[in-house]
Amino acid sequence: MSTEAYVFAGGGTGGHLFPGLAVAEELRRHQPHAAMLFLTTTRALDRELLARVPFEQIEQPVQPLSLHPLRFAGFWRAWRRSLRLATQVLRARRPRAVLGLGGYAAGPAVVAARRLGIRRAILNPDAIPGRANRRLARYADLVVLQWDDSRRYFRAGTPCRTLGCPIRADFLRADGAAGRRRFGLDERRPLLLVTGASQGARTINRAVQRVWPEFVREFAHWQLVHLSGAADEAETRDAYAKAGAPATVVAFTHEMAEALAAADLVVSRAGASTLAELTALGKPSILLPYPYHRDRHQHANAQVLADVGAAVVLEDQRDAARNAEPLLAALRLLAIDAAREKMSAAARTLARPRAAADMAAWLAGGEPQSRMHTGTDECSTAEDGWRV
Numbered sequence: 001m002s003t004e005a006y007v008f009a010g011g012g013t014g015g016h017l018f019p020g021l022a023v024a025e026e027l028r029r030h031q032p033h034a035a036m037l038f039l040t041t042t043r044a045l046d047r048e049l050l051a052r053v054p055f056e057q058i059e060q061p062v063q064p065l066s067l068h069p070l071r072f073a074g075f076w077r078a079w080r081r082s083l084r085l086a087t088q089v090l091r092a093r094r095p096r097a098v099l100g101l102g103g104y105a106a107g108p109a110v111v112a113a114r115r116l117g118i119r120r121a122i123l124n125p126d127a128i129p130g131r132a133n134r135r136l137a138r139y140a141d142l143v144v145l146q147w148d149d150s151r152r153y154f155r156a157g158t159p160c161r162t163l164g165c166p167i168r169a170d171f172l173r174a175d176g177a178a179g180r181r182r183f184g185l186d187e188r189r190p191l192l193l194v195t196g197a198s199q200g201a202r203t204i205n206r207a208v209q210r211v212w213p214e215f216v217r218e219f220a221h222w223q224l225v226h227l228s229g230a231a232d233e234a235e236t237r238d239a240y241a242k243a244g245a246p247a248t249v250v251a252f253t254h255e256m257a258e259a260l261a262a263a264d265l266v267v268s269r270a271g272a273s274t275l276a277e278l279t280a281l282g283k284p285s286i287l288l289p290y291p292y293h294r295d296r297h298q299h300a301n302a303q304v305l306a307d308v309g310a311a312v313v314l315e316d317q318r319d320a321a322r323n324a325e326p327l328l329a330a331l332r333l334l335a336i337d338a339a340r341e342k343m344s345a346a347a348r349t350l351a352r353p354r355a356a357a358d359m360a361a362w363l364a365g366g367e368p369q370s371r372m373h374t375g376t377d378e379c380s381t382a383e384d385g386w387r388v
Helices: 014-030 044-050 072-093 104-116 131-139 148-153 176-182 202-218 230-243 256-262 272-281 297-307 320-334 337-348 355-363
Strands: 005-009 035-040 056-059 097-100 119-124 142-145 160-162 191-195 223-227 248-250 265-268 285-287 311-313
Touching (some): 005 104, 014 272, 044 056, 148 160, 191 202, 230 248, 256 272, 265 320, 285 297, 297 311, 311 320
Parallel strands (some): 005 035, 005 097
C-alpha cells in the first residue's frame, strides 16, 4: 500500500513555516507513517528550521513577483521552473492534499494542485491578506483565516473559514516553571519577555535598552529576558551592564514556547504567528508592529487584539528615544497585576488552540471538530479524533 503524503508550500520566514510545521506535526501524530514534504524558498532560514524536524524539504527557485521591467523576466523564468518542479513532485507523490503557507513560495504548488485535481488550501493568518494569497484564493478549495475580519479582502464566494493560525503543540503544553528554570530565573518574580522574532528588532531592542534601567529602578522585583537577535546581542548585553540593570540577554532560543509560558508580560512585534501564540497562552502584551510594510498588515493584526483589550499597541517611530517614553508608560501601566489579569482574559477570548488539529483534519479529508473558541482555558491538542 502506498504511503499517504501531504505537501506544504511556502517559506522564507518563520511566520510562514511555523504554522505549516504545526499542521504537519498534527498529521504525523494521527498518521505516523504519512510523508510530509515542504516546498520552500532557497533561504537559509528554511533549511535551518526544517533541519530540526523529520520532514523532507525541496527548495524552489521561485522569486517574489516584480513588475519592474528589469526584474520581471527573472521572476517569470523562476515561476515557470518552480511550476514545473511542483507539477513533477505532485505527480510523483500524489499527495492527499496541498497546503499553501502564504507568500509567493506557496504559488506554484497550489496552482499545480488545482491543475492536477488535488485537494488544496491556503493559510491566511494576517488580518490583511498579502498579494500572493489574494491571487491564490481562486485556486484554493479552502482559505483558512485567523480572524473573521479578513473575509472582506477576498472576492465574494471565496471559500473562507475562520479556524485560526496553527501553532505548534509545544506552546499548548509549555510549562512556565520549566521555562524559568531554563533561563535561570526566579520563579516568584514577574517576568518581562522582549522579542523581535527570530532576527530581533533593532528599534525595539534600543528602546528597551533605554527603558529597562528606569523601569527596574521603580519595579525592582521584575526580571527581564531579552531575545535580541544575533546582530544586537552584544550591544544589548553591554547596555544593561553599563546601566547596572540585571537582564538575561539571549540572541535566539529554540525554546520559545517555554519562554513565552514563563512570561508575565511580552513586548513584541505583531506577526500573525506570534499573536496566535500570545492569545493561546493568554499573555498580556505591548505590541510595536513592524513599521516598514506598505500595507501595515502588522498594525491590522495588532488592532484585532487591541479592540478586545488584549494588547497595548504602540507606533514604532523608528527611533529609540521617541519610542522610549510611550513604552515606559505602557510598562508602568501593566506592572499592575490587575491590569495584566484583565488583558490576559481578553487575549484568551481570541485563542484558537485547535487550529492545527482542525487544519490537519481538513487536509486528511475530514471536517474540523471545534467551534468558535469562547475564551475558556482550552490549551490541549485534539484528542478526540477526526471525522473523516
